[in-house]
Amino acid sequence: xxxxxxxxxxxxxxxxxxxxxxxxxxxxxxxxxxxxxxxxxxxxxxxxxxxxxxxxxxxxxxxxxxxxxxxxxxxxxxxxxxxxxxxxxxxxxxxxxxxxxxxxxxxxxxxxxxxxxxxxxxxxxxxxxxxxxxxxxxxxxxxxxxxxxxxxxxxxxxxxxxxxxxxxxxxxxxxxxxxxxxxxxxxxxxxx
Numbered sequence: 285x286x287x288x289x290x291x292x293x294x295x296x297x298x299x300x301x302x303x304x305x306x307x308x309x310x311x312x313x314x315x316x317x318x319x320x321x322x323x324x325x326x327x328x329x330x331x332x333x334x335x336x337x338x339x340x341x342x343x344x345x346x347x348x349x350x351x352x353x354x355x356x357x358x359x360x361x362x363x364x365x366x367x368x369x370x371x372x373x374x375x376x377x378x379x380x381x382x383x384x385x386x387x388x389x390x391x392x393x394x395x396x397x398x399x400x401x402x403x404x405x406x407x408x409x410x411x412x413x414x415x416x417x418x419x420x421x422x423x424x425x426x427x428x429x430x431x432x433x434x435x436x437x438x439x440x441x442x443x444x445x446x447x448x449x450x451x452x453x454x455x456x457x458x459x460x461x462x463x464x465x466x467x468x469x470x471x472x473x474x475x476x
Contacts, residue, residue: 329356
């Protein structure tokens with residue numbers, strides 16, 4: 285039953301996308317993201333807000349318009365397009381540029397699902413949803429260095445899924461090793 289509920293809530297209905305953790309109101313030119321009252325809401329809100337502040341100059345990322353710290357609400361620009369269902373070679377080039385600019389701004393994503401990538405009819409690509417990130421506080425931090433590698437792994441994993449011919453042998457090896465590490469993590473979680 286839970287899966288059916290989650291599948292239902294993961295669709296946009298009349299401009300609204302809702303999960304048990306947040307509510308998105310999607311307008312023609314802007315999106316309002318409201319973090320529902322949960323223990324993790326202040327942390328997730330703060331990470332997304334700071335991420336968008338750090339990435340103000342990156343094309344392909346929503347522009348922060350306004351925030352409300354008391355209500356954990358973010359108002360941002362809406363990127364044109366729809367959720368990507370696949371990635372062309374040109375899309376991969378644009379996505380790679382966004383990810384490396386994001387990392388240069390000190391933002392590393394914990395995952396990079398295709399549902400967070402939007403593409404319009406002209407091939408313009410954007411990346412959304414920055415509440416699950418690690419923010420760089422010190423370039424030498426081991427946590428930052430690992431988080432950066434995780435972001436790059438997820439970029440390469442997506443490229444491997446949709447345009448594998450574009451990966452170098454070194455990147456292919458990173459995808460293989462990262463996949464093995466993920467499998468070990470899943471096994472460990474299953475025994476907890």
